[in-house]
Amino acid sequence: MKTQLITSLLHKHSESKSQTLKELKKVCDDFESEILNFFLKEAMDSNNALFPESPGEKIYKSMYQEQLSKELSGNFGYSKLLFDYLKEKV
Secondary structure (H helix, E strand, C coil): CCHHHHHHHHHHHHHHHHHHHHEEEEEHHHHHHHHHHHHHHHHCCCCCCCCCCCCHHHHHHHHHHHHHHHHCCCCCCCCHHHHHHHHCCC
């Protein structure tokens, strides 16, 4: 009876830890996405007189940068570095 209880508790702990690690990975990827979004905004900020801004350009650029940063997140290295550090704390 006690063995079953211990096994059940260990199984629940391992399930909750794996769920926690999945959530941690998602949060780390989201954080990396925010960092990349900041970098992209700075890199793509162009105030060039030869190419004046058209209506809606800021919105389009913002949406493009946000989507690009989401696609790049998880593959850039910041997320893995942060995840590896924080998973030891869980």
